[in-house]
Amino acid sequence: MVASQVGTIGSAVESNKSTPTTESVYGTKAVITLDDLSVHYGSFLAVTDVTFNVPKNRITALIGPSGCGKSTVLRCVNRMNDLVATARVGGKILYHGVDINDRAVDPVEVRRRIGMVFQKPNPFPKSIYENVAWGVRINGIKTADMDNLVEQCLRQAALWDEVKDKLKQSGLALSGGQQQRLCIARAMAINPDVILMDEPASALDPISTLKIEDLMRELVKDYTIMIVTHNMQQAARVSDQTVFFSLNERRQGVLVEASPTRELFTNPRDQRTEDYITGRFG
């Protein structure tokens, strides 16, 4: 595929070009396809042989033991690994049929359409209002009514009722769970297509965790979500597809199984999956 055939990622979305891949079992087409993905950090092959689809308007959970490459894979999906000097990505990641690592593709545009929420809530040192509005402004997104946009995003993030009377307050003054929902609202403000979440609730208390999970189930009606989690019960509760990663004998991360969640947690196809989810590994 040459650069001239790729165009920009924006034009691919506007032409509604779907990813030509394996038939989805989830009732929706694949938005993202990871095709034989591999990641080197310097000379070390950290992750290899990763191939799976991410179905639209579904939640895909990535699970597996520490160091198996879940977050590495997630960061590839919106080219965050570009920011790691030694990282080298092989294979393809197709977003609506376009290889996001192609030279003609603008990584900033990728990250606008594929947003990310991190493990540790990281609101900007700005007001609650500005946390949501700032991304809209610097991306040059025109809006006639910023107030309305901010309110919509905070409502979608199930935060509006808690902060509507203190929008000028610093985002850092919120609780951990509120900060994380503010980060989700911030991500939604620039109208992404996909939201990536890297252990979004691991730093939160149980009640906040459940609120984030409820929020995910609401957001998936409008967005496609990928989540890395160490919490298998969380993956079982919220996701539609679960992808299990493990380490091979060379300590490289490999994809073991990608299945509908209800199947993976009741009748996994691979014995390694069964051993991991039942705690018999190691």
Add this chain to the structure above:
Amino acid sequence: MTREAYLHQIQGLRDDVVAMSSMVDKAIARSIEALRTQDIDLAREVKNADQEINAIRWRTEERALLVIATQAPMAGDLRTISAAIHIVTELERMGDHAAGNAKIVLETSNEPLLKPLVDLPRMSELARAMLTDSITAFINEDAAAARAIVKRDDAVDDLYNQIYRELLTFMMGDPTTINRATRLLWAAHNIERIADRVTNICERVVFAATGQIEEMGASNY
């Protein structure tokens, strides 16, 4: 191996199923012996012992729910626990059938048997063998063995038909035998139902082993 305590709990459930099946097997055997020999004392023991079988059923179910609530079992473990809950329910019903046969002895002891019992003990032997083998299949997670056991239910059904025809002949020939013949028919039906419940156990064994639900060997009654 990680999760030693959890694995111990799962094994405990399996042990409960084995122990309960052993009690039920004993109840079936003793109830038929009581019927064959018209032994009222033995029948009374079987009837009273059913309470203990019922208690184990609830204890096992409670233990299973505790594992589910506290350990979040998945995959094969979850299916095993689900199977154990259903199996002890079937075993408890089998215990009720054995107690039912003991009750028949208590109700008919003032009358002699219509004839020496031959087919009924034979039915019981077949059903008990099916029960023992089904529990072995559960412990070994052997779906193939479970499917094979289901086929043996036909022999039990055939014996039931035979008993039914014979008792019908008695009743038609001599109305004074109706009371005893009817109760013997109930006893045979209890054994036939025990074999059917073994079929249900086998379905659960297949599910636990494979994750697939297979309807097997529906009863003719």
